[in-house]
Amino acid sequence: MKNSAPFYGLVTLCAQARSKSKLKKAFVLTIALGSFLNHQGSHAQTADKYNVLFIAVDDMNDWIGPFGGYKGIITPNLDNLAKSGVKFDKAYCSAPACNPSRASLLTGVRPATSGVYHNDQPWRPVLKDAVTLPQYFTANGYEVEGAGKIYHNSYNDAASWPVYHGVPKNPEPTSAPNGKAHFDWNPVNAKDEEMGDYKTVSKGIEFLKKDHNKPFFLAMGFTRPHLPWYVPQKYFDLYPLDKITLPEVIKNDLSDIPPAGVKIAKPQGDHKFIVESNQWKKAIQGYLASNTFTDGQIGRLIDALNKSKYKENTIIVLFGDHGWHLGEKEHWRKFSLWEESARVPFIIIAPGLTKANTTVNRTVNLMDIYPTLIELCKLPSKSGLEGNSIVPLLKNPEVAWNHPSVTTHGLKNHSVRSEKYRYIVYEDGSEELYDHDVDPQEWKNLAKDPKFTNVKKELIAFLPKVNAPNAPRQKGGGKE
Secondary structure (H helix, E strand, C coil): CCCCCCCCCHHHHHHHCCCHHHHHHHHHHHHCCCCCCCCCCCCCCCCCCCEEEEEEECCCCCCCHHHCCCCCCCCHHHHHHHHHCEEECCEECCCCCHHHHHHHHHHCCCHHHHCCCCCCCCCCCCCCCCCCHHHHHHHCCCEEEEEECCCCHHHCCHHHCCEECCCCCCCCCCCCCCCECCECEEEECCCHHHCHHHHHHHHHHHHHHCCCCCCEEEEEEECCCCCCEEEEHHHHHCCCHHHCCCCCCCCCCCCCCCHHHHHHHCHHHHHHHHHHCCCHHHHHHHHHHHHHHHHHHHHHHHHHHHHCCCHHHEEEEEEECCCCEECHHHCEECCCCCHHHHECCEEEECCCCCCCCEEECCCEEHHHHHHHHHHHCCCCCCCCCCCCCCHHHHHCCCCCCCCCEEEECCCCCEEEECCCEEEEECCCCCEEEEECCCCCCCCCCCCCCHHHHHHHHHHHCCCCCCCCCCCCCCCCCCCC
């Protein structure tokens, strides 16, 4: 990495631009500041061990710039991070909810194996002997520190952290809601410095400025764009309502979906409220604003690494814990087995190994992070991990690979995503099948078409062989 000026100032420049020409000038000025990162793979590792900067982002879907989900979103730091390393265009979560997704990727144990399927299921009681990813790095001589949302807030794991700084609170608007209760989007009268994610990044910056005698594992968790979408006004101003575009949808999209899928979508809930109260564009504005705010904080963090003595021997892993619907399939939030909930942003930079501006189109899963970091950092192999090391793909994106990605939402509800198809089976045996080569929006369910019998048979082979009963649920728990 080469030292360069941060891209964090882009948002301020854009917010000050009151015309299209000024906005363009803001982008040109920002780009002219220089390259943000430059991991070219030619830098030799200068230490015995790699450091790890582990970045978890809550509810960030594929709408950010590198993954092309929304044209016009402003995420320059993520754009440049992706260009500096390897982005995985077909990366998926193990579960479309915060708690099971994070618990599984941090323990290496799938939801179907543990029985932790939902946000209100404490994971440590059923995985009492699990050695988490940060615990494993601590046991192998690393200095481990965390800040922000790494585990689901309700069930953080004290055993994982020699040092942990918690999740700072965010300011709230004086008048709310636009939406309803927690499902809300409003500007806040606050400076960036008052936001929780800003404070989390400041802890990371302090850490990166210190001298560390041991290799480190630094975990940084961002709460935005998780609901409610409360960020400073200037981020809302970047997305005028008359410029907002709605996701492409079709009428009666749920007509060929089995009742189990419709029940999950809950079209008479959030989506009905959004449409009837004319809030669709306002909600999208809040989501876009929250993503751009988070992008700026990620920029601050990466810029601090870039200026530190650790820039040449630190692996960067950035991921979203699951996707997010914004009206597709008459559904909002996560909690589904469709592409919008399952697909996640996923970027890796490994000095001396990865090449800049590389895209991998093979299916991978967040479960793969644990074994991948073990291999990249040359730690002893660990048994019991249910993901696959993706180091072969980091070395050669075209290497032979046959690992369709499995996403689970509730007992015996699974989705299998290959490079071409998505197959969904629910607990009652009902099915969905989509051909992504011709139907990336998953509008036409092919499950009942006999021409695809063999396709289903091939994908069924990748379903979990174990379906553990539900772990105990905590009444009123897991809301965050």
